[in-house]
Amino acid sequence: MDEARARDVLAGAGVLPGAAREARLLALGENAVFASGDLVVKVGRDAELLERARRELAVAGWLAEAGVPAVRAAEPEPLLVEGHPVTVWHRLPDPVRPAQPRDLAALLRIVHALPSPPFALPPRDLLGGVERWLRLAGGAIAPADAAYLRERRDGFAAAAAALTPQLPPGPIHGDALPRNVHIGPDGPVLVDLETFSADLREHDLVVMALSRDRYGLPAEAYDAFTGTYGWDVRAWEGCAVLRGARETASCAWVAQHAPGNPKALAEFERRVASLRDGDETVRWYPF
DSSP, X not given: OOHHHHHHHXXXXXXXXXXXXXXEEEEESSEEEEEETTEEEEEESSGGGHHHHHHHHXXXXXXXXXXXXXXXXXXXXXXXXXTEEEEXXXXXXXXXXXXXXXXXXXXXXXXXXXXXXXXXXXXXXXXXXXXXXXXXXXXXXXXHHHHHHHHHHHHHHHHHHTXXXXXXXXXXXXXXXXXGEEEETTEEEEOXXXXXXXXXXXXXXXXXXXXXXXXXXXXXXHXXXXXXXXXXXXXXXXXXXXXXXXXXXXXXXXXXXXXXXXXXXXXXXXXXXXXXXXXXXXXXXXX
16 A cells, blocks of 8 residues: 555545645555544555454543543544545644653553453464565575574464463553654653553563663663563563564564565564574664
């Protein structure tokens, strides 16, 4: 789905006060995200995302009822327009500063204290996309590397299923990164609710531990995160398993961009080599 197609769907949805061609494109990935006036509209890539869109809106309503600072839906149900799910949201005010890890930790404390919602949340399937991403990579990556990641996926999936958590399982954000926190005039707000799940709370904490170890997050920023949350997941014996699962998924995710993109291929190969060598000090770069 390119921008032109997304705008056609946006126009067909008829949910904006102004013309679709005048809406500002904020992002283009699995969703095209447009802003106009006081609204933000997300156009999903295909109809397979309809159930996820429906669940995201249910999560937004549940968080609103619980008083959790999070993005609010403007319409309670998604539309399906020309095979694309469309959801409508209230636009947040402009950010007053970038989000920090400690801001994320404060929101995770709130989310992790919630009981289960009155609807089903799926488990956090970190490794579910690996096969699709490797398939999209095709011949751009070495067959031996693809086979290696599939083997790692299977091993870590089994190991993760056998973990004994330190924290009580329950609702999690599922993609707990500062980029999914918006700092408005009233404080931090949680955004991007698509990956909300019911699983080990440790899933949300391993993300920042991996950011410290692989992506160059400064130690003091990580310490502020753990200090605000009140616990360091690295003290848990299962941390290495969830970290390994996330590393495997992150490696495969980059692979899908390798065809026709030499920088993506180079990053993929660096990541795979560091995993093969067992070298946890090799720096990975966001892609």
